[in-house]
Amino acid sequence: MQVVIKKTLVILAIFLVTPIVIIAINWQWQPQSLNGWSEYLFWFTQTAGIPWAILTCAFFPVLFAICLKVKSKVQFxxxxxxxxxxxxxxxxxxxxxxxxxxxxxxxxxxxxxNYQIDDKHFYSLSRSEREAVIEQHVYQSPEIPHWLFQHWKNETGYTFPSGHTLFAATWAFLALLFLNFKRCHNVIGIIIIWAVIIEISRLALGMHHPIDVICGSILAWAIALFTYYVALKWRVIEP
Structure with missing residues (x-):
């Protein structure tokens, strides 16, 4: 189990690099941070949020089953x-x-x-009222592209921890733990890269603070280790 933990700690460190660097340089999100890559990051982040995350959740188990060469229906x-x-x-x-x-x-x-709206008051409103506030003040803003405006309207909840990071990092750690023993290194690498891009997108689009993605990554690591232990007990995978 110590070897397993060491392997996952390397990936955890990869997830923590970006937010720690951002904290170190005291970077704060502003619309000026948006660039030509931002919309691509938006499409990546969609794969870890409702409704597209449902398709992601349907795809990964099938991929895992193929890599693990699962043949039994019960095992699947x-x-x-x-x-x-x-x-x-x-x-x-x-x-x-x-x-x-x-x-x-x-x-x-x-x-x-920018619009003198108290954040405490904002969060005291219902979700539909928060959406109305965003539409009232941001819709006409030349600084905020329409796709990001729509994303903000759909994501009016609290920030800590990052659910998208938690979701994506959980799949990355599960891929490492479940598939590494079958040497599916290319698949593991692609999933880890996807998860890191999701993490970066949450920061770049003004959705989360660095501490949010740090917590999301650590939670994902702990949950994946627990799941791996349960999988061994259930004989879903071999040690």
Missing amino acids: IKLVLILAMAVLLGQLIKTVIKSYTADSRPFVIWIEK
Whole structure:
């Protein structure tokens, strides 16, 4: 198990590099941070959010089953259940933490500074009322592209921790733990790169602070290790 933890710590370090560097240089999100790559990051981030995350959740278990060469229907069902458990557990933990921390997203802080809207008042509103506030003040803004404006309208919840990072990093750690023993290195590498891009997108689009993605990554690491242990007990994978 120590070898397994060491392998996952290397990937965890990769996830922590970007937010730690951002904290070190004291970078703060502003519309000026948007560039020609931003919309591409937006399309990546969509794969870790509703509704596209549902397709992601359907795709990865099939991919894992192919890499693991699962032939038994029972074994496949066990694999799907345990992977679903990992993802759902992460999202449940995220929801509980967000309800207690109640921190504001970077774009909400930007709206507060530019349009004199108190962030506490903003979050006291219903979701539909928050969407109306964003539409009222941001829709005509020349600094915010329409695709990002729509994304903000759909993401008016609290910021800590990052659910998208948690979702993507969980799949990355699960890929490392479940598939590495079958030497599916290309698949693992692609999933890790996808998850890192998701993490970067959350920062670049004004959706999260660095500490949000740090917490999301650490939670994903812990959940994946727990899931790996359960998978061994269920004989879904071999040690």
